Every structure is written in C-alpha cells, then in structure tokens.
Amino acid sequence: MNGRLGRALTIAAMLFGVGQPVFAQGKPAPIAEAVVGQSGFIDEAWDYFGTIGGGLRVFVTPRLAIGPEVAYLSGEFDASNLTVTANMTFDIVPDDGRRRVVPYLVAGGGYLRQKTLVGGGPGSTALVPFTSSEGTMSAGLGTRIALGSNVFVAPEFRLGLEPESRLAVTIGMRFR
Numbered sequence: 001m002n003g004r005l006g007r008a009l010t011i012a013a014m015l016f017g018v019g020q021p022v023f024a025q026g027k028p029a030p031i032a033e034a035v036v037g038q039s040g041f042i043d044e045a046w047d048y049f050g051t052i053g054g055g056l057r058v059f060v061t062p063r064l065a066i067g068p069e070v071a072y073l074s075g076e077f078d079a080s081n082l083t084v085t086a087n088m089t090f091d092i093v094p095d096d097g098r099r100r101v102v103p104y105l106v107a108g109g110g111y112l113r114q115k116t117l118v119g120g121g122p123g124s125t126a127l128v129p130f131t132s133s134e135g136t137m138s139a140g141l142g143t144r145i146a147l148g149s150n151v152f153v154a155p156e157f158r159l160g161l162e163p164e165s166r167l168a169v170t171i172g173m174r175f176r
Helices: 003-024
Strands: 031-042 046-059 064-074 080-091 101-119 127-146 151-161 165-174
Touching (some): 031 064, 046 165, 080 127, 101 151, 127 165
Antiparallel strands (some): 031 046, 031 165, 046 064, 064 080, 080 101
C-alpha cells in the first residue's frame, strides 16, 4: 500500500473513531439572532457604518451550525450597504445547555450591495447616485453568554473583505 494512502487512511480511521461520541450527542436547538454593531470599510481612510441585522442558525452537528444572515449598514452621505450571507459557526467548547459561556469561531460569505453618492466627474460639483454589487466574506470569533435558558448575548469580532471589519453584539434566542 502506498505510504501516503496508508497514512491518510490511518488518520481518517482515527478521526472517525474520535468523532463518533461527538455525533452521538444531541444537537443544540436552532437559534434566531438580532445583530447590532459597527462595520468598517477602508478606502483612503476608514468609513464606519452602523450595522443592524438578523439571522437564523441551525446546528448540523453538536458544535457546527449554519444559517443565513441579512444585515443593513448605514453610513454618512446617504451611503448604505445590504449584505446577505451564509454563515457557519463552530463552538470551541460544546454547548451542552449547562455552560454559561461558549466561545465560537465564525465564517461567512455572500452578497453585498453598496449604494452611495459620488462626484459627477471632472469640474462637476454635483453628486450622483452610485450602486454596485460584489461578494463579501469574513471570519472571526465571538462568545455566547447565557442570560437564561433560552436567551444569550454574544459579542463578536470579524475581519474580512467588504466590509474589512465588524464589531457587533448579537442577541439570540433558542427555539426549545
């Protein structure tokens, strides 16, 4: 047997054996979230936008959840952004319902629509509307802090592309 193939099969067998007890555990209940914070874009200088949004998260394993999020970002000079993303979170420690604090990793990607006013061209003092669409992605970390059996608050920080930074607080509720 090829040495690489043998090592790969050995590693896969070990991971499969280690993963079995994790998958046998119950999955946490789905979560609905509201997000409030600040997102930043960098051009020649940082432009900050107030951020508000919401999403859902469904656990596909006891520690891995996926779900959509929609966020509206509002900035100066009638600038606004809308993001629609698919997010994935991984709980660093299992959320077994008894832990008060659960740190997690988060990553997401999707669609960004930007709308702003820009200069009308050389010699013009008029501002004209400009709209663009592009991809967005980010990754970061957060911590869910239980406020009760079904409600939590979660500070979260992300770095990415369009926007480059996001500092937010999520308020979530579990469907039990």
